[in-house]
Amino acid sequence: xxxxxxxxxxxxxxxxxxxxxxxxxxxxxxxxxxxxxxxxxxxxxxxxxxxxxxxxxxxxxxxxxxxxxxxxxxxxxxxxxxxxxxxxxxxxxxxxxxxxxxxxxxxxxxxx
Amino acid sequence: xxxxxxxxxxxxxxxxxxxxxxxxxxxxxxxxxxxxxxxxxxxxxxxxxxxxxxxxxxxxxxxxxxxxxxxxxxxxxxxxxxxxxxxxxxxxxxxxxxxxxxxxxxxxxxxxxx
Numbered sequence: 689x690x691x692x693x694x695x696x697x698x699x700x701x702x703x704x705x706x707x708x709x710x711x712x713x714x715x716x717x718x719x720x721x722x723x724x725x726x727x728x729x730x731x732x733x734x735x736x737x738x739x740x741x742x743x744x745x746x747x748x749x750x751x752x753x754x755x756x757x758x759x760x761x762x763x764x765x766x767x768x769x770x771x772x773x774x775x776x777x778x779x780x781x782x783x784x785x786x787x788x789x790x791x792x793x794x795x796x797x798x799x800x
Numbered sequence: 801x802x803x804x805x806x807x808x809x810x811x812x813x814x815x816x817x818x819x820x821x822x823x824x825x826x827x828x829x830x831x832x833x834x835x836x837x838x839x840x841x842x843x844x845x846x847x848x849x850x851x852x853x854x855x856x857x858x859x860x861x862x863x864x865x866x867x868x869x870x871x872x873x874x875x876x877x878x879x880x881x882x883x884x885x886x887x888x889x890x891x892x893x894x895x896x897x898x899x900x901x902x903x904x905x906x907x908x909x910x911x912x913x914x
Binding site for chain 1: 833835840841842843845890894902903904905906907908910
């Protein structure tokens with residue numbers, strides 16, 4: 689079983705729709721969580737950290753459920769510019785320090 | 801803003817050549833990483849470094865080596881390039897205590913080995 693799993697998609701949604709991505713992780717020692725966004729042929733960029741209490745940044749809401757070991761990202765009122773691949777990232781502490789583990793990403797296409 | 805610079809955006813090399821991919825960051829970060837990204841496989845960690853002259857193998861180190869002689873520079877070396885090393889290579893850096901800051905990535909080097 690992979691350490692971090694995501695639905696690969698693609699998710700094709702119309703403008704204005706609400707879309708949710710889930711990410712599951714297998715290591716209960718995971719400490720910190722992020723969502724990254726990657727545009728086609730570009731590098732991943734940090735979208736938002738995920739806090740235990742949940743956090744919101746404009747149209748984006750991130751949630752963490754430690755008991756069930758999953759993270760979610762909700763995008764409200766989708767825009768064409770939201771089209772990208774969304775990567776879930778989990779930090780696991782090992783003997784060397786912190787190890788970032790990336791999910792394979794979920795591709796989103798927002799259609800006009 | 802933290803800037804992570806990779807020396808080449810696109811690179812074409814021949815099988816058997818020795819290839820150097822350079823990465824420089826300007827924010828005094830302790831940690832630096834090299835990944836490759838392939839369709840369907842996501843980001844895979846090749847090597848990482850938590851300090852100058854320190855290096856550790858990631859998940860797929862075979863066929864690669866690294867060098868970190870200075871804190872700001874982390875080089876990835878393909879000793880003898882092969883066609884299965886054709887990929888997008890991404891360098892990243894993070895502060896020593898990275899829990900709340902995530903990574904910053906370079907813009908990537910798309911390497912083609914022919």
